[in-house]
Amino acid sequence: MKLTIQAPASSANLGCGYDTLGAALNLCNSFEMKPGGPGVSLHAKGVNGGEMAAICQRMTEIAASLFCERSGAAPVPFTLHMTNRVPIARGLGSSATLRLAVMAGLNRLTGAEVDGARIVQWCTELEGCSDNVAAAWYGGLVASGIVHGELRHYKVELPESLDFVAVSPSLEVSTDKARVIFPPELPREEAVHNLSRGIMLAMAFSQGDFERIGDLMDDRLHQPARQANIPALKPLYDVIHAAREAGAAGAYLSGSGSTMMAITLRNKESVADAMREAITRYGMESETRFLKADNQGLRIKVFE
8 A cells, every 4th residue: 555645834823813713725734644664754845845744753753643643543564655745934834734645644554534623623732722633634724622622623615716925034933932932921902913813813804804814914922922923024114014004915924934925806916016025134045936826735646
Protein backbone atom coordinates (compact mmCIF):
# COMPACT_ATOMS: atom_id res chain seq x y z
CA MET A 1 0.00 0.00 0.00
CA LYS A 2 1.09 3.56 -0.73
CA LEU A 3 -0.64 6.79 0.28
CA THR A 4 -0.33 10.21 -1.29
CA ILE A 5 -1.47 13.21 0.71
CA GLN A 6 -1.91 16.86 -0.22
CA ALA A 7 -2.24 19.33 2.67
CA PRO A 8 -2.74 23.06 2.03
CA ALA A 9 -0.98 25.98 3.66
CA SER A 10 -3.10 28.22 5.81
CA SER A 11 -3.23 31.79 7.03
CA ALA A 12 -4.42 32.21 10.61
CA ASN A 13 -5.96 34.96 12.73
CA LEU A 14 -6.92 37.35 9.90
CA GLY A 15 -6.45 40.18 12.33
CA CYS A 16 -9.04 39.89 15.10
CA GLY A 17 -9.70 36.16 14.80
CA TYR A 18 -6.80 35.20 17.06
CA ASP A 19 -6.34 31.40 17.42
CA THR A 20 -9.81 30.95 15.87
CA LEU A 21 -9.97 31.94 12.18
CA GLY A 22 -7.91 30.31 9.46
CA ALA A 23 -8.03 30.28 5.68
CA ALA A 24 -6.67 27.40 3.59
CA LEU A 25 -4.51 28.45 0.64
CA ASN A 26 -3.64 26.79 -2.67
CA LEU A 27 0.00 26.21 -1.75
CA CYS A 28 0.23 22.55 -0.79
CA ASN A 29 2.77 20.28 0.84
CA SER A 30 2.87 16.81 -0.70
CA PHE A 31 3.48 13.55 1.15
CA GLU A 32 3.99 9.94 0.17
CA MET A 33 3.63 7.37 2.95
CA LYS A 34 4.59 3.70 2.75
CA PRO A 35 4.41 1.10 5.52
CA GLY A 36 7.58 -0.75 6.48
CA GLY A 37 11.06 0.01 7.73
CA PRO A 38 12.75 -0.16 11.09
CA GLY A 39 10.63 2.63 12.60
CA VAL A 40 9.38 6.08 11.67
CA SER A 41 11.43 7.76 8.95
CA LEU A 42 10.94 11.16 7.31
CA HIS A 43 12.67 12.34 4.15
CA ALA A 44 12.11 16.03 3.36
CA LYS A 45 12.97 17.98 0.22
CA GLY A 46 11.94 21.30 -1.23
CA VAL A 47 11.72 24.65 0.59
CA ASN A 48 13.82 24.57 3.80
CA GLY A 49 14.32 20.83 3.16
CA GLY A 50 17.76 20.38 4.69
CA GLU A 51 17.45 22.73 7.65
CA MET A 52 14.09 21.32 8.75
CA ALA A 53 14.91 17.61 8.57
CA ALA A 54 15.73 16.99 12.25
CA ILE A 55 12.82 19.09 13.55
CA CYS A 56 10.33 17.46 11.19
CA GLN A 57 11.59 13.98 12.03
CA ARG A 58 10.82 14.65 15.68
CA MET A 59 7.42 16.17 14.84
CA THR A 60 6.59 13.08 12.78
CA GLU A 61 7.52 10.74 15.63
CA ILE A 62 5.47 12.69 18.18
CA ALA A 63 2.40 12.90 15.92
CA ALA A 64 2.60 9.16 15.15
CA SER A 65 2.97 8.28 18.83
CA LEU A 66 0.02 10.44 19.85
CA PHE A 67 -2.19 8.99 17.12
CA CYS A 68 -1.49 5.40 18.16
CA GLU A 69 -1.89 6.23 21.84
CA ARG A 70 -5.25 7.96 21.39
CA SER A 71 -6.69 5.66 18.70
CA GLY A 72 -5.54 2.42 20.28
CA ALA A 73 -3.92 1.36 17.01
CA ALA A 74 -0.74 -0.71 17.13
CA PRO A 75 2.33 1.32 16.07
CA VAL A 76 3.14 0.85 12.38
CA PRO A 77 6.63 1.50 10.98
CA PHE A 78 6.49 3.78 7.95
CA THR A 79 8.49 6.01 5.65
CA LEU A 80 7.18 9.48 4.85
CA HIS A 81 8.53 11.45 1.89
CA MET A 82 7.67 15.14 2.17
CA THR A 83 7.90 17.69 -0.63
CA ASN A 84 7.77 21.00 1.19
CA ARG A 85 6.43 24.05 -0.61
CA VAL A 86 5.24 25.98 2.45
CA PRO A 87 8.14 27.92 4.02
CA ILE A 88 8.74 27.35 7.71
CA ALA A 89 8.57 30.12 10.33
CA ARG A 90 6.56 32.35 7.98
CA GLY A 91 3.07 32.04 9.47
CA LEU A 92 1.70 29.79 6.73
CA GLY A 93 0.98 26.62 8.69
CA SER A 94 3.75 24.32 7.49
CA SER A 95 3.83 22.34 10.75
CA ALA A 96 0.07 21.79 10.60
CA THR A 97 0.37 20.12 7.19
CA LEU A 98 2.96 17.65 8.48
CA ARG A 99 1.07 16.71 11.64
CA LEU A 100 -2.18 16.25 9.75
CA ALA A 101 -0.51 14.17 7.04
CA VAL A 102 1.04 11.83 9.61
CA MET A 103 -2.23 11.23 11.44
CA ALA A 104 -4.39 11.01 8.31
CA GLY A 105 -1.94 8.54 6.78
CA LEU A 106 -1.75 6.37 9.88
CA ASN A 107 -5.54 6.39 10.08
CA ARG A 108 -5.58 4.62 6.71
CA LEU A 109 -2.57 2.36 7.29
CA THR A 110 -3.88 1.07 10.62
CA GLY A 111 -7.55 0.92 9.67
CA ALA A 112 -8.36 2.85 12.84
CA GLU A 113 -11.23 4.76 11.17
CA VAL A 114 -10.84 7.77 13.45
CA ASP A 115 -13.23 10.64 12.68
CA GLY A 116 -11.62 13.64 10.99
CA ALA A 117 -12.68 16.03 13.74
CA ARG A 118 -10.80 13.88 16.24
CA ILE A 119 -7.65 14.00 14.11
CA VAL A 120 -7.89 17.79 13.94
CA GLN A 121 -8.38 17.91 17.71
CA TRP A 122 -5.29 15.77 18.35
CA CYS A 123 -3.24 17.92 16.00
CA THR A 124 -4.56 20.99 17.81
CA GLU A 125 -3.00 19.68 21.02
CA LEU A 126 0.38 19.56 19.28
CA GLU A 127 -0.04 22.90 17.50
CA GLY A 128 -1.36 24.78 20.53
CA CYS A 129 -4.42 26.12 18.68
CA SER A 130 -6.88 24.90 16.05
CA ASP A 131 -6.81 27.69 13.45
CA ASN A 132 -4.20 26.29 11.04
CA VAL A 133 -5.04 22.60 11.38
CA ALA A 134 -8.80 23.11 11.00
CA ALA A 135 -8.32 25.25 7.89
CA ALA A 136 -5.86 22.79 6.34
CA TRP A 137 -8.16 19.83 7.03
CA TYR A 138 -11.51 21.30 5.99
CA GLY A 139 -10.46 23.95 3.47
CA GLY A 140 -12.01 27.37 2.95
CA LEU A 141 -12.32 29.85 5.81
CA VAL A 142 -12.80 28.03 9.11
CA ALA A 143 -13.70 29.28 12.58
CA SER A 144 -12.77 26.64 15.13
CA GLY A 145 -12.02 25.92 18.76
CA ILE A 146 -12.26 23.31 21.49
CA VAL A 147 -15.64 23.50 23.27
CA HIS A 148 -16.22 21.24 26.29
CA GLY A 149 -13.30 19.09 25.21
CA GLU A 150 -14.49 18.62 21.61
CA LEU A 151 -13.49 20.33 18.37
CA ARG A 152 -16.15 22.59 16.90
CA HIS A 153 -15.76 24.22 13.51
CA TYR A 154 -17.72 26.31 11.01
CA LYS A 155 -16.62 26.54 7.38
CA VAL A 156 -17.30 29.06 4.63
CA GLU A 157 -16.09 28.47 1.09
CA LEU A 158 -14.26 31.42 -0.43
CA PRO A 159 -14.69 32.61 -4.03
CA GLU A 160 -12.09 32.48 -6.78
CA SER A 161 -12.34 36.28 -7.03
CA LEU A 162 -10.38 36.72 -3.78
CA ASP A 163 -6.61 37.06 -4.06
CA PHE A 164 -4.35 36.45 -1.07
CA VAL A 165 -1.13 38.43 -1.47
CA ALA A 166 1.51 36.99 0.84
CA VAL A 167 4.66 39.06 1.32
CA SER A 168 7.24 37.44 3.58
CA PRO A 169 10.19 39.41 4.98
CA SER A 170 13.49 37.54 4.83
CA LEU A 171 13.58 37.21 8.64
CA GLU A 172 11.89 34.26 10.33
CA VAL A 173 9.55 34.39 13.33
CA SER A 174 9.41 31.57 15.87
CA THR A 175 5.79 30.85 16.84
CA ASP A 176 6.82 29.81 20.34
CA LYS A 177 8.68 33.07 20.94
CA ALA A 178 5.87 35.11 19.39
CA ARG A 179 3.40 33.69 21.93
CA VAL A 180 5.20 34.89 25.07
CA ILE A 181 5.39 38.63 24.42
CA PHE A 182 1.78 39.58 25.11
CA PRO A 183 0.90 41.82 28.08
CA PRO A 184 -0.58 39.84 31.01
CA GLU A 185 -3.86 41.77 30.90
CA LEU A 186 -5.98 43.41 28.20
CA PRO A 187 -8.09 46.46 29.07
CA ARG A 188 -11.82 45.96 28.79
CA GLU A 189 -12.10 48.47 25.95
CA GLU A 190 -9.48 46.62 23.91
CA ALA A 191 -11.11 43.24 24.63
CA VAL A 192 -14.50 44.51 23.46
CA HIS A 193 -12.87 46.03 20.37
CA ASN A 194 -11.43 42.67 19.36
CA LEU A 195 -14.53 40.66 20.22
CA SER A 196 -16.85 42.91 18.24
CA ARG A 197 -14.64 43.07 15.18
CA GLY A 198 -13.81 39.38 15.23
CA ILE A 199 -17.49 38.45 15.29
CA MET A 200 -18.35 40.95 12.55
CA LEU A 201 -15.39 39.75 10.46
CA ALA A 202 -16.64 36.16 10.52
CA MET A 203 -20.13 37.35 9.59
CA ALA A 204 -18.78 39.52 6.77
CA PHE A 205 -16.99 36.51 5.26
CA SER A 206 -20.08 34.34 5.61
CA GLN A 207 -22.17 36.95 3.77
CA GLY A 208 -19.56 37.74 1.12
CA ASP A 209 -19.12 41.36 2.23
CA PHE A 210 -15.42 41.39 1.34
CA GLU A 211 -15.21 45.07 0.46
CA ARG A 212 -15.57 46.08 4.13
CA ILE A 213 -13.39 43.58 5.94
CA GLY A 214 -10.40 45.92 6.30
CA ASP A 215 -11.55 47.83 9.38
CA LEU A 216 -12.68 44.57 10.99
CA MET A 217 -9.08 43.27 10.90
CA ASP A 218 -7.92 46.04 13.24
CA ASP A 219 -6.50 43.80 15.96
CA ARG A 220 -5.46 45.04 19.41
CA LEU A 221 -4.61 41.70 21.00
CA HIS A 222 -1.59 40.14 19.30
CA GLN A 223 -0.42 42.34 16.41
CA PRO A 224 0.65 45.40 18.46
CA ALA A 225 2.84 43.37 20.84
CA ARG A 226 4.39 41.35 18.05
CA GLN A 227 5.07 44.42 15.90
CA ALA A 228 6.72 46.20 18.82
CA ASN A 229 8.91 43.32 19.97
CA ILE A 230 9.87 41.24 16.91
CA PRO A 231 12.36 42.80 14.46
CA ALA A 232 10.93 41.06 11.39
CA LEU A 233 7.53 42.64 12.08
CA LYS A 234 8.55 46.27 12.43
CA PRO A 235 7.09 47.14 8.99
CA LEU A 236 3.69 45.57 9.78
CA TYR A 237 1.50 48.66 10.13
CA ASP A 238 3.18 50.42 7.22
CA VAL A 239 2.57 47.31 5.11
CA ILE A 240 -1.10 47.14 6.13
CA HIS A 241 -1.57 50.84 5.31
CA ALA A 242 0.25 50.49 1.97
CA ALA A 243 -1.83 47.47 0.97
CA ARG A 244 -5.10 49.22 1.66
CA GLU A 245 -3.98 52.42 -0.07
CA ALA A 246 -3.21 50.28 -3.14
CA GLY A 247 -6.74 48.85 -3.15
CA ALA A 248 -6.65 45.79 -0.89
CA ALA A 249 -9.84 45.00 1.02
CA GLY A 250 -7.78 44.30 4.13
CA ALA A 251 -4.36 43.24 5.40
CA TYR A 252 -3.00 41.56 8.51
CA LEU A 253 -0.21 39.52 10.05
CA SER A 254 -0.50 35.90 8.90
CA GLY A 255 -0.29 33.71 11.99
CA SER A 256 2.67 34.87 14.05
CA GLY A 257 4.49 36.01 10.90
CA SER A 258 6.70 36.90 9.36
CA THR A 259 4.34 36.82 6.37
CA MET A 260 2.10 39.84 6.00
CA MET A 261 -1.06 39.07 4.06
CA ALA A 262 -3.44 41.20 2.02
CA ILE A 263 -6.83 40.11 0.71
CA THR A 264 -7.90 41.89 -2.42
CA LEU A 265 -10.50 41.78 -5.18
CA ARG A 266 -8.42 43.87 -7.57
CA ASN A 267 -4.94 45.20 -8.37
CA LYS A 268 -3.04 42.32 -6.77
CA GLU A 269 0.24 43.30 -8.43
CA SER A 270 -0.07 46.92 -7.26
CA VAL A 271 -0.93 45.73 -3.77
CA ALA A 272 2.14 43.48 -3.72
CA ASP A 273 4.39 46.29 -5.00
CA ALA A 274 3.18 48.61 -2.26
CA MET A 275 3.70 45.98 0.45
CA ARG A 276 7.21 45.16 -0.76
CA GLU A 277 8.14 48.83 -0.92
CA ALA A 278 7.02 49.33 2.68
CA ILE A 279 9.20 46.42 3.80
CA THR A 280 12.16 47.65 1.79
CA ARG A 281 12.14 50.93 3.72
CA TYR A 282 13.12 48.90 6.79
CA GLY A 283 16.15 47.46 5.02
CA MET A 284 14.60 44.01 4.52
CA GLU A 285 14.23 41.84 1.47
CA SER A 286 10.98 39.95 0.93
CA GLU A 287 9.35 37.23 -1.12
CA THR A 288 5.89 37.47 -2.69
CA ARG A 289 3.33 34.74 -3.35
CA PHE A 290 0.01 35.26 -5.12
CA LEU A 291 -2.43 32.73 -3.70
CA LYS A 292 -6.08 31.71 -3.81
CA ALA A 293 -8.25 29.98 -1.24
CA ASP A 294 -8.23 26.18 -1.17
CA ASN A 295 -11.79 25.02 -0.50
CA GLN A 296 -10.99 21.29 -0.54
CA GLY A 297 -8.65 20.91 2.41
CA LEU A 298 -6.53 17.82 2.95
CA ARG A 299 -6.94 15.07 0.38
CA ILE A 300 -5.58 11.55 0.47
CA LYS A 301 -5.35 8.76 -2.12
CA VAL A 302 -4.69 5.08 -1.47
CA PHE A 303 -2.79 2.89 -3.93
CA GLU A 304 -2.89 -0.86 -3.24
